[in-house]
Amino acid sequence: MRAELLLAALLAAAPAWAGDEGGGVTFAARSSQSFPAPSYGAPARVLYDSGDSDPIASAWNTVLIQGYLPDPSVRFQAARASSSPRWTDMEVHRFPNGRFWARARLAEGSGAARLRALDAGISRDATVDIYSVEAFVQSPEAPPVPLPAPRGPVESGVARPFVHPRSEWKALPATEPYTPDPLPWRITLHHSDGRFTKSLAESLDEVRFIQDFHIHGRGWIDIAYHFAVDPLGNIIEARPEGTLGAHTLGNNEGNVGIVLLGTYHPPVNDHPTPAQLAAVAALGRYLVARYGIFPTALKGHRDYKITECPGDLAYVDLPQLRRALALPPAQAPAPSAPPSLRVPASFDGAR
Numbered sequence: 001m002r003a004e005l006l007l008a009a010l011l012a013a014a015p016a017w018a019g020d021e022g023g024g025v026t027f028a029a030r031s032s033q034s035f036p037a038p039s040y041g042a043p044a045r046v047l048y049d050s051g052d053s054d055p056i057a058s059a060w061n062t063v064l065i066q067g068y069l070p071d072p073s074v075r076f077q078a079a080r081a082s083s084s085p086r087w088t089d090m091e092v093h094r095f096p097n098g099r100f101w102a103r104a105r106l107a108e109g110s111g112a113a114r115l116r117a118l119d120a121g122i123s124r125d126a127t128v129d130i131y132s133v134e135a136f137v138q139s140p141e142a143p144p145v146p147l148p149a150p151r152g153p154v155e156s157g158v159a160r161p162f163v164h165p166r167s168e169w170k171a172l173p174a175t176e177p178y179t180p181d182p183l184p185w186r187i188t189l190h191h192s193d194g195r196f197t198k199s200l201a202e203s204l205d206e207v208r209f210i211q212d213f214h215i216h217g218r219g220w221i222d223i224a225y226h227f228a229v230d231p232l233g234n235i236i237e238a239r240p241e242g243t244l245g246a247h248t249l250g251n252n253e254g255n256v257g258i259v260l261l262g263t264y265h266p267p268v269n270d271h272p273t274p275a276q277l278a279a280v281a282a283l284g285r286y287l288v289a290r291y292g293i294f295p296t297a298l299k300g301h302r303d304y305k306i307t308e309c310p311g312d313l314a315y316v317d318l319p320q321l322r323r324a325l326a327l328p329p330a331q332a333p334a335p336s337a338p339p340s341l342r343v344p345a346s347f348d349g350a351r
């Protein structure tokens, strides 16, 4: 019997990362790769070798990848590129639904990175997708930079659209106390560089995965953003409203982070759905009214730094969203009733 393992590394040509630390790593600017491998053979055979990455601008000591790993019997290793690379095993955190991240810590230094994947007893055909690769010096969340807070009229009694609470996705508690950030004056749109989810249950799983990735992978105190909006138009609570986020390096103060679940950029090319854009608009109108945020203060992550985020296919919707935010909340379509909650019993976030 012959089986195949295809390792498709969806590595975008420009930096891409879900949160806000470090830089994206590309390999010969390739955006996707497939590597067939027969299922027979000795364990520890190399299934995938990235070769040396493109040059990495700054020093790094951590390599962090995330993606989809249907068969857990794959080991990942990272090394600093050299004629005789010293491979370091990556610590893999895999959720029962196959979402995974993996991290290696190396001595700090510069130079390109290299990745490989080894067979550790693959039992079935599989396709492994690496959604993003980052290299950086791991550091705690960046301290806020005090900035003036321009503010419009505030309507304190305005109703918030329905938001699925953290308890629905079984959020872990923050690892440290939050920094209060009670009066936001800007909003930043991101994409998750992850799954375009097709049900509320899948979205809740994905948000929990992102939290695990941010806390244990990046070393942050909680998920970076304040809200996640899925393709069905569900709004999901991430970091609690009124706390300092960790989504826009150097510009987190007064900044509400909203992440669209999915990858709204080539080569994946997810498209924001009408329900999703309506939910972002409803949430945005609430934030505008509640805190006196100017609609023009809705930006994309890429307006603050070099990143693909929130993706070309979401970034084009920002002018339309700003116009929608300028409408009074009363003119907003009524938020839909909360869908019935269904969390898979098997979902435990196990490593």
Ligand SMILES: [Zn+2]
Residues within 6 Å of the ligand: 017, 018, 019, 189, 190, 191, 247, 301, 309, 310
């Ligand atoms: Zn972003």
